[in-house]
Every structure is written in structure tokens, then in C-alpha cells.
Amino acid sequence: NAGVTQTPKFRILKIGQSMTLQCTQDMNHNYMYWYRQDPGMGLKLIYYSVGAGITDKGEVPNGYNVSRSTTEDFPLRLELAAPSQTSVYFCASSFSGGGGAYEQYFGPGTRLTVT
């Protein structure tokens, strides 16, 4: 299994541009998540999904959009990039059910710079 994969690894955007960060998991997990990580701030949840067709906002959703058309894919869309969105973005997935702990498995991250 590849686990959770993210593309691209790095990206530089100009202010006002848009882009989509891709995330795919091959573990048949029903839950998927997007986080951003800023130095000294830990991880902040942007959006999450409990299954195909179902998404919900996390702690810091402004400026982002998501969709979940399949179990495997959970892309994150930035419509009008702003310098405040310079960050490292992580996608994660987990499995619910069977009394499990919902531990999350993370992708390698996308480092985004907006200038």
C-alpha cells in the first residue's frame, strides 16, 4: 500500500492565483482530513470528510474548498491565494468503526508559498 499520497510536494503561487492540492489514500479509509501546519502552531484542521459526498468545516476553513466524490480522493482547492495561506499542508485519513481509535495516517505534505 502507498498509504496517503499528496501532490505536488512544493508549489509557489502568486497572490490571487488558484490551485488544487491533491490527496489520495489506498487504505479504504472512510474519514479524510486536511490540515495546515505553521511553525510553533501545531496542526490546524481545515476541512474533513466522513465519507464520499460528505464534507464539513474544521477550525480554519476560510479561503479553502473541498470535495469528496470518491472514497480515495480528497482534493483541497485554494481559489484566491493570499500570503496568509503560505504553509505546509497535510492530508490524513482514518478508519471509523469496530470500536477503533480513529488513528490518522498522514501524507508527506505540500509546502506552499504565496508571494
Add this chain to the structure above:
Amino acid sequence: AQSVTQLGSHVSVSEGALVLLRCNYSSSVPPYLFWYVQYPNQGLQLLLKYTTGATLVKGINGFEAEFKKSETSFHLTKPSAHMSDAAEYFCAVRTYGGSQGNLIFGKGTKLSVKP
């Protein structure tokens, strides 16, 4: 609501010394607790988790953590630090209710290991 506090944003130890990384949590229900490790320029990797049962939890790479309900703590320890342990460590607690399955992360503790 659940929350996590990691005491000390930076911890430095000598190679071979005890590693102790502190984590305190707040939860109104029995918590599920996690420690993750992040090596430079990588995603987060699960070190260990506490769900129910034995309060001393063993993880990968010789790490362990003890759940102490009376102290609301879940400190991470390793008897003898190795240079390869240098990384950032995150404590997390699972949420309940509407966002069941989501994790709340601490701000992280960066561990340095001196030769």
C-alpha cells in the same frame, strides 16, 4: 471540549539520556490519546496510542507513554535517547460528538539530541 497542552516547545537531551516529553489533556469523557513524531520535511507518523486498558503503552522506536487519569497526563518517555530521535513530537486527543474522530493536536515539542 477536548484540548491538549504540551509543556516545552523545545527539549534538548544528550545521547543516552532519558527523554521525557510532557503532555496534559482536557477531556470530559475517557480520552483516546496519541503521540505522533514528525521528522524534518516529512509527514506525521504514529508513535503510540492509548484507548482503554493498560495505562502504560509501548510504541515504536523504544518509546512509551503512561496514561494518568488523576493527573490528566500522557507523558512520552524513552530511557536512552539516540541521535535519530531528533524530531518534533505531537500529542493529540480524539474528539467526541459532532466531529467524532477528529484529533486535537498540541503545538508540538521539538527534541534535540546532543552527541
